[in-house]
Amino acid sequence: MNDDVGTGLTTWIEVSAAALRNNLQLFRSLLTPGTALLAVVKANGYGHGLEHVARTCAGAGVEMLGVHGAAEVLALRRAGLELPVLVMGYLTATQVEQVVDPGVHVLVSSRRVLDVLGAHAARHGSSLAVHLKVDTGTHRQGVTPDEAVHLAREATRLGLRVAGVATHFANIEDTTDHSYARGQLDRFRAAVAAVEEAVGPVPHVHAACSAAALLFREADFSMARVGISLYGHWPSKETHLSWLLAHGRDGVKLEPALSWRVVVGQVKDVPRGSPIGYGLTFRPTRASRIAVLPVGYADGYPRSLSNRASVLLRGCRAPVVGRVCMDIVMVDVTDVPGVAEGDVATLIGRDGEEWVTAEELAELAGTINYEVLARLSPDVPRFLV
Numbered sequence: 001m002n003d004d005v006g007t008g009l010t011t012w013i014e015v016s017a018a019a020l021r022n023n024l025q026l027f028r029s030l031l032t033p034g035t036a037l038l039a040v041v042k043a044n045g046y047g048h049g050l051e052h053v054a055r056t057c058a059g060a061g062v063e064m065l066g067v068h069g070a071a072e073v074l075a076l077r078r079a080g081l082e083l084p085v086l087v088m089g090y091l092t093a094t095q096v097e098q099v100v101d102p103g104v105h106v107l108v109s110s111r112r113v114l115d116v117l118g119a120h121a122a123r124h125g126s127s128l129a130v131h132l133k134v135d136t137g138t139h140r141q142g143v144t145p146d147e148a149v150h151l152a153r154e155a156t157r158l159g160l161r162v163a164g165v166a167t168h169f170a171n172i173e174d175t176t177d178h179s180y181a182r183g184q185l186d187r188f189r190a191a192v193a194a195v196e197e198a199v200g201p202v203p204h205v206h207a208a209c210s211a212a213a214l215l216f217r218e219a220d221f222s223m224a225r226v227g228i229s230l231y232g233h234w235p236s237k238e239t240h241l242s243w244l245l246a247h248g249r250d251g252v253k254l255e256p257a258l259s260w261r262v263v264v265g266q267v268k269d270v271p272r273g274s275p276i277g278y279g280l281t282f283r284p285t286r287a288s289r290i291a292v293l294p295v296g297y298a299d300g301y302p303r304s305l306s307n308r309a310s311v312l313l314r315g316c317r318a319p320v321v322g323r324v325c326m327d328i329v330m331v332d333v334t335d336v337p338g339v340a341e342g343d344v345a346t347l348i349g350r351d352g353e354e355w356v357t358a359e360e361l362a363e364l365a366g367t368i369n370y371e372v373l374a375r376l377s378p379d380v381p382r383f384l385v
């Protein structure tokens with residue numbers, strides 16, 4: 001990419017609305033008809049920009065948005081988005097006061113939060129929706145099935161509406177052996193039945209994340225919570241492999257939605273053997289041309305990519321040389337003719353026939369695609385394209 005895209009910025013992220021819509025449509029076609037879709041937009045929409053993603057999802061007809069905390073609820077409401085929101089993380093009493101209204105569902109694993117919600121509802125004379133989080137074996141958030149029944153009764157007594165029962169899988173992404181997930185599903189079914197026996201039918205029953213929504217129709221219940229794959233990524237190689245083992249073909253075309261660009265700030269020639277950057281960790285074995293990119297780990301480009309990753313320039317790969325700095329990355333463009341100051345480099349995404357994926361960077365950095373995306377600095381401007 002060497003055209004002037006006219007942003008006037010040094011670095012920015014482009015998010016393809018068409019890709020997001022394609023991925024949502026794909027889940028609509030996979031999920032059992034009638035299953036609601038909750039778009040998980042936590043972590044600034046997995047780095048894609050909360051507002052852009054939420055607006056696109058709302059336009060595409062998703063039923064609910066999933067966030068982690070109070071600040072995201074406020075950001076969504078400030079942006080004028082009226083879709084129901086499920087808060088999946090913890091809320092303090094102060095945050096309940098500040099953000100919970102009848103359009104904000106709260107995933108509850110605590111008697112204390114339930115009491116705060118009950119008092120908040122009573123003061124405002126409105127009915128508030130809670131979802132009970134059942135721990136079926138992840139041993140993270142959530143309560144035992146027995147406690148869920150107890151909390152459901154308490155919620156009803158406090159004038160709250162038990163709008164949902166939910167659980168979360170521990171071990172779908174890391175394996176093609178899904179026996180642990182099946183055990184969780186069995187425990188979840190029993191918990192849902194017990195809660196419904198105690199307080200009547202619950203409209204939103206949900207267990208599936210992306211991996212389960214891709215692989216298991218029996219995890220659909222009445223809603224699926226889709227995060228990473230909404231943005232066009234397989235949760236893991238193992239999940240992709242599980243799909244291939246079950247279907248024998250690549251029937252799912254997820255489209256990555258994000259491209260990250262940066263303008264070349266300087267191009268310089270360095271003699272053979274001259275060390276590049278902090279710590280003198282790279283010494284070219286030939287006279288080299290280096291492009292200096294005004295982006296770094298403060299923007300979310302992991303320092304662990306030092307001397308490992310490549311960026312794209314003029315449709316070619318240019319290896320990162322030397323350490324990734326806070327705000328600067330150096331790349332070797334000796335083999336990319338014509339690179340000039342002002343050219344646009346691609347850190348994640350496509351340029352011509354070449355593509356750098358979040359998965360490639362994650363593998364080189366010793367992490368997962370989720371972390372690469374979620375840690376893209378919110379200060380990098382996002383554009384919906």
Ligand SMILES: *Cc1c(COP(=O)(O)O)cnc(C)c1O
Pocket residue numbers: 040042088168208209210211225226227228229235
């Ligand atoms: C983040 C999250 C999801 C989404 O998971 P993906 O693997 O990104 O689809 C679903 N449910 C809960 C509770 C989560 O925290």
